[in-house]
Amino acid sequence: MAIHSISMLLSDVLHEWTLSPEYVSLLEKAIAGFEEIQQEQKKGQHPFLDSVYKSDDLIFIGEIAHKWCQDFKTLVVLGTGGSSLGAQTLCALKQSVFHQTSSCRVLFMDNIDPHTFESLFSSLDFQKTGFLAISKSGTTAETLCQLLTVLPRYTLPEMKKHIFILTEPKLSPLRQIAEQYGLECFDHPLGVGGRFSVFANVGLLPSAIAGIDIKRVRQGACQVLDNPLSALEGAVLTVMAAYKGYSQNVLMPYIDRLYYFTFWFRQLWAESLGKKGQGTTPLNALGTVDQHSQLQLYLDGPRDKFFTLICTNVQQKGMKVEIPQGIKDLDYFSQKTMGDLMIAEQRATAETLMNKKCPTRIFSIPELNEEVMGELLMYYMLETMIAAKLLNINAFDQPAVEEGKILTRTYLKGN
Numbered sequence: 506m507a508i509h510s511i512s513m514l515l516s517d518v519l520h521e522w523t524l525s526p527e528y529v530s531l532l533e534k535a536i537a538g539f540e541e542i543q544q545e546q547k548k549g550q551h552p553f554l555d556s557v558y559k560s561d562d563l564i565f566i567g568e569i570a571h572k573w574c575q576d577f578k579t580l581v582v583l584g585t586g587g588s589s590l591g592a593q594t595l596c597a598l599k600q601s602v603f604h605q606t607s608s609c610r611v612l613f614m615d616n617i618d619p620h621t622f623e624s625l626f627s628s629l630d631f632q633k634t635g636f637l638a639i640s641k642s643g644t645t646a647e648t649l650c651q652l653l654t655v656l657p658r659y660t661l662p663e664m665k666k667h668i669f670i671l672t673e674p675k676l677s678p679l680r681q682i683a684e685q686y687g688l689e690c691f692d693h694p695l696g697v698g699g700r701f702s703v704f705a706n707v708g709l710l711p712s713a714i715a716g717i718d719i720k721r722v723r724q725g726a727c728q729v730l731d732n733p734l735s736a737l738e739g740a741v742l743t744v745m746a747a748y749k750g751y752s753q754n755v756l757m758p759y760i761d762r763l764y765y766f767t768f769w770f771r772q773l774w775a776e777s778l779g780k781k782g783q784g785t786t787p788l789n790a791l792g793t794v795d796q797h798s799q800l801q802l803y804l805d806g807p808r809d810k811f812f813t814l815i816c817t818n819v820q821q822k823g824m825k826v827e828i829p830q831g832i833k834d835l836d837y838f839s840q841k842t843m844g845d846l847m848i849a850e851q852r853a854t855a856e857t858l859m860n861k862k863c864p865t866r867i868f869s870i871p872e873l874n875e876e877v878m879g880e881l882l883m884y885y886m887l888e889t890m891i892a893a894k895l896l897n898i899n900a901f902d903q904p905a906v907e908e909g910k911i912l913t914r915t916y917l918k919g920n
C-alpha cells in the first residue's frame with residue numbers, strides 16, 4: 506500500500522496514552538468522523554478535498570504564472586490570513602531572503618503597517634511589478650485598504666496589466682473594484698475557507714510563480730488523504746491532550762523552510778477549533794532558534810504543552826566545520842557538518858522533552874520538497890477536521906471574529 510512519507514515517533518507518555526481504553530474509543534469516533542467527512546464530501550461540502558485529485562486547473566494556473574514571470578520581476582500578493590499564509594508556506598520552499606529560483610520574486614503583504622508599505626513602495630519598480638489582491642470574502646478591510654493604495658500608482662490602462670484580483674464570484678467591494686476598473690478577476694472557489702484554500706488557486710497561483718511544482722504539492726496531499734490513519738491517530742492524541750489539561754499545542758520544526766508552515770498551522774488550529782470554550786492554543790516555534798528562547802519554559806514551566814517536532818535527516822549535510830588550530834574545547838566539531846549539529850540538537854531536545862515526560866511526538870520526513878509539503882499540509886488539515894469532529898465543533902467558521910470586523914468599520918467611519 507502506498508503510504509505517505511511522514512513517520513511518527515511517540516514519547517513513552519504518548520505511547521501509554523495509545524494503550525488506554527479512552528484512546529481506543531476516541532479512535533473509533535475519529536474513524537466515524539472521517540467517514541462522515543467523506544459523506545459530506547460526496548454531498549459537495551468540502552470541495553478542497555476533491556480539488557487535490559484534479560489537475561485540469563493546473564494548466565491554466567501554469568499559463569498565468571508563465572506570463573507573469575515574463576512581465577514582472579516582482580509579484581506582490583495583497584491579502585491576509587488564509588488568503589496569504591498557504592501561499593507563503595509553499596513559496597518558502599523556493600525563495601528566501603538569500604535566494605529565489607524564479608525570475609519573479611513573490612512578496613506577501615499581509616499587514617497594514619504604513620511604515621512597511623511606504624518602504625515597499627519606495628523600493629518597487631512599479632512598471633516591473635504585478636499585484637494580486639486575494640480575499641475570499643472580498644470585504645476584508647485590510648486587503649481593500651492595501652489595494653486602494655496601489656490603484657493610484659497606475660494609469661487606467663496600466664492597472665489592467667499590473668493589478669489582478671482573486672475573490673469569490675459574488676457581489677463584494679473587491680469584485681466591484683475589479684469590475685469598475687476592468688481588472689482581471691480570478692474566482693476563489695466557493696465553499697472553501699481561506700485556511701483550507703492552499704491547494705486551490707489561492708495557494709497555488711503565487712506558488713507557481715515562485716517556481717513550485719504545484720502538481721507535486723497536490724500529489725502529496727492525495728497520499729495523506731488516501732492513507733488518513735496517522736492523521737486520525739494524531740487528532741485523537743491532540744484531543745486527549747486537551748482533555749488532560751495540555752492546553753498549548755507546540756509545533757517546532759527543525760527546518761527553516763517550514764517557518765511559514767508554522768504560521769499557517771497556527772491559523773488553521775486556532776480558527777478551526779477555538780470555539781464554545783474549547784480548543785487548545787497553537788504555539789509556533791522553530792528549532793534550534795527557540796531552544797535559546799522558549800525551551801526553558803517548555804521544559805520547566807507549566808506542564809500544559811503538547812509537542813510536535815518536525816525533523817529531517819541532515820546528517821553529513823551542509824558545510825563542514827573547520828576547526829582552527831590551537832582553539833581548545835572544539836573537538837566535538839571534528840569531522841562534523843552543520844547538518845550533524847542540527848541532528849544532535851534535534852535529538853537532544855527530543856530526549857530532554859521525553860525525559861521530562863512531556864507528551865511529545867516527532868515527525869520525521871526524508872527530505873522537504875513539494876510532495877512532502879503537500880503531505881504535511883493535508884495531514885494537518887485532516888488532523889484539525891477530525892479533532893473538530895471529536896470536540897463537536899464546526900471547523901469551518903469563525904463567528905467570533907466577525908464582531909471585531911464590524912466594529913473596525915464603525916470606528917473608521919468615526920461613529
Ligand SMILES: O=P(O)(O)OC[C@H]1O[C@](O)(CO)[C@@H](O)[C@@H]1O
Pocket residue numbers: 585586587588639640641642643644645648699700776903906
Ligand atoms: O480571505 P478573506 O475573506 O479576506 O479573509 C481573510 C481572513 O480573515 C478571516 O476571515 C478572519 O478574520 C480568516 O478566516 C480569513 O482567512
